[in-house]
Amino acid sequence: MNFTILIVDDEKNIRSGLARALESDGYRAVTAENGQAAWNIINSEEVDAVIADLKMPKLSGEELLKRISSSYPTIPVIILTGHGTIESAVAAMRDGAFDFVTKPVNLDRLSLLVKRAISNRELYRQHTALKEEMELLKKKQKFGKIVGKSSRMKQVMDVVEQVADTRASVLITGESGVGKELIADALHDLSSRARQPYIKVHCAALSESLLESELFGHEKGSFTGAASRRRGRFELANKGTIFLDEIGEINAQLQIKLLRVLQERTFERVGGEDPISVDVRIITATNKDLSAEIQAGRFREDLFYRLNVVHVHVPPLRERKEDIPLLTTAFLKEFSDENGKNIQGISQKAGALLYNYTWPGNIRELRNCIESAVVLCRGDVVEVEDLPLSIRQGSEDEQIMIPVGMSLEEAQQKIIQATLSHYGGNKSRTAEVLNIGRKTLHRKLQDSSID
């Protein structure tokens, strides 16, 4: 992309000198000889950064800075100051300048500052664009917490919206952490049963006998410990929805009882004889392959068909990578609010790592990863170092910069350092990758006193 830098100085030589330097860095340079001329340019064309002198006729640098800060807060301004006027530079920083450079200008420092100013601005832009997109999606979707704009997720949400307000049983499948429970929640929330009870049962968390009385209730004395009569979850869910999570875990006896509920909408409490009728919408979820369970004789085929009237499959995150940046932004916001931090975004490199990782634990893993990154992050942008090791190690094509003019010795140290941090400080692996002996590595580390 061709960025435009506006140079404002009343000295012609400085204007042309800086313009030449910036053009050789690949920027488009525009110049103005005073603050007023600069202000006119900013109001009429797209400017990505401003370099401005402080003392100028017509409109001073200070005044220009104030105008830019209030009308175009995302345009970074780098201030040029003469020697001995550091106070005014400090005042400028307080007024929102990105940074300052003293005259005579060190072009290398200026070039670095411009680069940083531009990349900061890009980051900020991406972040605000994603935030806006998120708000828009939230409004459009009515799906509260579910974030996603990939076509795969849109398909899922279309089905959810279509079937939410019916009594059809829904089976939700997908790997662990893909968001099955959120889908179940949305099905209930979007239905006309939303104001009625929503009961969740985690079928794998209870022993088989407990699960039966938990679901269907029991009569007094029906088993040891059943001191009084108790209503089960199906009764509690009457008129509403019941969500049976990990349905692949229930035993044969319960499968039969559940089948009867689905067919006749009635059941008896454990130890009871009176049939109880309920009006309950049944949603189930599993990360098991139920067809395989049926093949293996562990799951009843007739029950499967009853549960699977509507099938919603939630795809793994690696098959909808487009959702990663949006989810990242959403979680960054959630956890920076929760931790009282003001995280502005994530660096390009860190974002690329998240994008390229395969996420075996899906969205739950991404969410945990962002939570820990937010907690560890010291600045206002999440950097590669803030990410868990497992994710940093996943990237095989991490790069480092070796500028022309760097000594061989320095370059070598830079490579060693980068490799070492890439492998989380693992020296054997670092030596192996660099194709040197461990002893050599140790010596080189001592030479540079890297730890």
Ligand SMILES: Nc1ncnc2c1ncn2[C@@H]1O[C@H](COP(=O)(O)OP(=O)(O)OP(=O)(O)O)[C@@H](O)[C@H]1O
């Ligand atoms: N699309 C999404 N947008 C925002 N958060 C999501 C999304 N999908 C999942 N999450 C979050 O990820 C975490 C895991 O989701 P959930 O518990 O629904 O997964 P699951 O498929 O039920 O996993 P498991 O099979 O392990 O029970 C939750 O904290 C949930 O809020």
Ligand SMILES: [Mg+2]
């Ligand atoms: Mg779950």
